[in-house]
Amino acid sequence: MKKMDLTERDLRSLRVFCAAAQASGFAAAERALSMSKASISRHINDVEARLGVKLCERGPGGFQLTESGTVALRVALEALESLERIKPEVDAVRGVLSGPLLLGTSEHVLTHEDCHIPEALAELQRIAPLVRPSLSVMTFNDLGAALSERRVQIAIRGAYKRMRAFRHYPLFTETHRVFYRPATAGVIREHDDARALPLAYRPHPFVEDALAVHGFTQGPDVSGLEAVATAVATGHYVGLLPEHYAAQLGPRYEFAVLPDSPVYPMPFCAIVEEARPLSRSAETFLQLLLEAHRS
Structure with a gap:
């Protein structure tokens, strides 16, 4: 692939390449740039021709930066950021x-x-x-x-x-505890019973500690606080939640803290x-x- 020096005319193509790389593909970049996939591809082809290397793999297997593309993205972002800083x-x-x-x-x-x-x-x-x-x-x-x-x-x-x-x-401290729902669907659950319920699982240092150190059993995989709270609201699981977030749900679901819950200030x-x-x-x-x- 023949290599040519980049000029100021290539800035637009570099911006398109960075947008596609940060969006991890053309589909998301289309929405962000209001530009067709064909136009995005043409801009990336132009940058690749200028640099003389392939920057990304795109096709049925998805969008993936090459090693050269990873370096080009980092340097291009730094250069574009420097340009944006001139007027400010x-x-x-x-x-x-x-x-x-x-x-x-x-x-x-x-x-x-x-x-x-x-x-x-x-x-x-x-x-x-x-x-x-x-x-x-x-x-x-x-x-x-x-x-x-x-x-x-x-x-x-x-x-x-x-x-x-x-x-x-540091701005403020958020405290996480294990919550359960004492009453649901006509069932009143004591906290000793709730202690045996599975813990809604998401990859998180506090969740891992609760499982490894405090003897909770692993429950269903969830993603995000909303999903943890939904699992707890069923009455069949316990979950680690920030106190301030659980308090917002308290009036409707009557979440309660397990008396022997571990405490995680963050x-x-x-x-x-x-x-x-x-x-x-x-x-x-x-x-x-x-x-x-x-x-």
Whole structure:
């Protein structure tokens, strides 16, 4: 494959390649870009021709980046991010904050009484109306991937352990316990009976600890807090849930904490990549976020 130097005309094709790679395929990229699969394929072909390597495999087996494609994606994202920083950085010299602010958070965080993300965003809008925030709700693992792939600048999620590649700023503490439903379908269940019920299972450090250390038996596979709560609501399973989330369901399902439940406190943090300089707008929002939670 003949190699040619990239020019400014290739920026559009690079953006399309990055969008397809981050979406893990053409179908999702079609929706995100409002572009046909044929057009997406043509842009990727152009980038491959310029670089002289195959960047991805696409076909009946699905979309998969090659080794070269993985490197190209990382460098292209860094380059595109640098371009996007030019105007906001110039605006900052004039004392004006502008540009995109990409945030990610885990599910149901807003139900915690100590969560003040909306207040920080409202204050940012007041002092910097030209900043364009976007907020995505993701799973724990997806948030980690989004940070590493630079699809978000700040992730707000629980921190089971701290990783060297990231900086963690504690905001508040979320406590998880094992819940059960004492009464359902005409059956009154004592907590001793509930202790023998299977534990709704999802891949999670607290769930693994409850099974390995506290003697619970493994129940059905579930995905996400909503699925755990649904299993508990049947009355046939117990489940690990954050206290603040279970409290929202209490009036309808009368969830109760097992008296001998293990307790898992978890700090909720704003997390940023250590090696990635934050934009001025991201720095400002992070400061507002920390101030809102300190107060």
